[in-house]
Amino acid sequence: MKHATPLIDQLETGPWPSFVSDMKHQAEKRAKNEENIEFQIPQDVVEDLLGILELSFNDGTTHWKHGGIVGVFGYGGGVIGRYCDQPGNFPGVAHFHTMRVAQPGGKFYTSKYLKEICDLWDLRGSGITNMHGSTGDIIFLGTTTPQLEEIFFELTHNMNQDLGGSGSNLRTPADCIGQARCEYACYDTQALCYDLTQEYQDELHRPAFPYKFKFKFDGCPNGCVASIARADMSFIGTWKDDIKVDQEAVAAYVGGEFAPNAGAHSGRDWGAFDIQKEVVALCPSECIKYEDGKLAINNRECVRCMHCINVMPRALRIGDERGLSILAGAKAPILDGAQMGSLVVPFVKAEEPYDEIKEIVEGIWDWWMEEGKNRERLGELMKRQGLQKLLEVLNIKPDARHVQEPRSNPYIFWKEDEVEGGWERDIDEYRKHHQR
Amino acid sequence: MEYEEAKEKIITELTKKLKSKSKFYFNDLSKILDMKPREAKKIVNKLVQESVLEYWSSGSTSMYGLPGTGKQAGAEHED
Incomplete structure (x- = not known):
């Protein structure tokens, strides 16, 4: 190995599988290059990556710079610029950009496809992938700026594949395997996921939201993609009639x-x-x-x-009258702690062309784009302005299912025009029965 | 607002603020244009396409700036 790495070597000594071992394996593979690949980025990229990680452990600080302006033409997401601040000592990772690639619906792969993306990444990147990132996409870790357009061309022209979302975009939508293999699925998750992905291409690739926004699709309340906890908008299959x-x-x-x-x-x-x-x-x-x-x-x-x-x-x-519930506002803890989604639409049929669902999606976006502060997630806005405000914007009449716990969180309030007699009262009449 | 007028407005306002900041949220741009976000987005998209503006991303948040401005620009352009 190019750099001594005594500190990160210790990570290999635990009982768990170690990414350090994987990276060393990859570094050796690139050094030997038995397949005679014409590497388009430095051959020792992985060795320098191990080296800079060791340096960070030594110094107790990161050596990556924050963010960047790289991207592919016309896209504001899908590429995350990473540069190191020690390019002299670690030239292999002077540029080490991440690319996010949209995963197939339900993560259905063919081995041919997996081979193709690995070959592409061995040739034009470090060969290190993350299958999959937290949002669900295929993550390519580490390439240089000149390779970005080349990779994008290969993906879009020869592999029928697109980049995923990053930044203040709609993130790559994720779904469970759905009706393809599961008898619990109450709607076709892959069809809805694909349809909304196609419909909202602009939102996926051109950032104009206050912050990230995630869609996830669970075919039933078992929630195999955990949409209720991980998505700003979760679509969870349900049924209206009897089990x-x-x-x-x-x-x-x-x-x-x-x-x-x-x-x-x-x-x-x-x-x-x-x-x-x-x-x-x-x-x-x-x-x-x-x-x-x-x-x-x-x-x-x-x-x-x-x-x-x-x-x-x-x-x-599951019953026969099937559809889905829409929940909104889940997020991980950055501000204010983690939040689960709140029920917004108790039941809607999931039938093409999904107009009713799209109306809800766009209503939520319009509200959040206008009222959301910079870097404010939908869930935080819902907390700040109240679920009632969201229901008003969407023209949904609150009912008992919108109240999580009666009295402890009375976030549905009556308005004057909804109450007989309004807020005015006859004080003399009142005083007849109540002393001052 | 016509596209050319909007472009002028964005360039003037962003240049004015260059001393204190070089990256702007989408909200800042729609405020400058005094438009609803969806309307502003059409113009901002076009400005990016014509390289009047460029994206900056931390990975989690996206911002906009005039090309070549800001601390990182020098280091990251392929000189």
Whole structure:
């Protein structure tokens, strides 16, 4: 190796897999170059990356400069400029830009495609990737400015691929695998994700928002992409009618013919399946009964926790009147702590061309773009101005489902014109019954 | 507002503030143009396309500036 790295070598000694080992492996691979790749950026980029990381550990400070003006023509996102402040000692990472590449819907890959992106990145970048970044995109770590347009051309012209979002943009939308493989999916997550991605290309590539904005699509309330916690707008599949119950299959679970949780916890012996303890007693809204060999669900009280369906997937199925709920305002803690999404639209059908959904999206953007302060997330604006304000902007009538806990967060207030008689009162009439 | 007028306004205002700052939020631009964000975006997009403005990004936040201004510009242009 070009640089001695005693400090970061220690990261390899733990019981966990180490990125340091991976990077050393990659550095050796580039040094040997058995495939005779005509590297377009310094061959020792990974060695210099290890070197500058060691220096940072030594100095207790970063040697990366903050941000930059690089990008591909016409795009304001997708490329994050990174420059080091020690280019003399570490020329391989003088430029070390990140590129974000939109991941395929549901992260469905073909091995051919994976080979192609790896070949492209070995040739024109460091070969180091992050599969995937927090938002979900494919992250290419480390290339030089002249390579950016070349990579962009290859991606868009030969691989039918686009850059993802970064900065004050709509970020690369992410979805769960959805109806492609999952019987719980209440709508086609990949279709909606793709449609909105195409519709909002301008928002994805040309930054004009106060800050980042994320869409995520979960096919059911199990939330495999955790949209409720990670997206400014989450689209979570749900159903309006009743959970479908197959009593014969319920009996088969009770009788031990079917393994609960589709056999997912079969690593040890948990004893016989106890429907009372493992399903009925765990229902958060206590809306399930199992009596005389029959399972009954009070569907009006169901809060879509998915537990009973997950435990007995062959006996219980999602309802037939399907659509999605829209929640808004989730974010990670930078200001004010982390926030989960708040319910905005309890139910909307997810049918092409998704006009109703787009109306909500654009209504939210109009409000946030006008009222949001610089670097203020939607969730922070919702806290500052109130959920009621958002509902007003979207022309949605507040109902009980918008109130998380009665009395403890009364964020739906009555207005004068909504109350019979308004705020005026006859003081003399009042005094008849109440002393001063 | 006509495009040329808007362009003039942006260049004048940004140049005036150059001593104290070189990077501006999108909101600053729409305030200068006195337009709703969606209207302002059309003009700002065109200004970027014509290289009157350039993007700057930290990765999390995007800003706009006149090309070649600010501390990093010298170091980052491919001289």
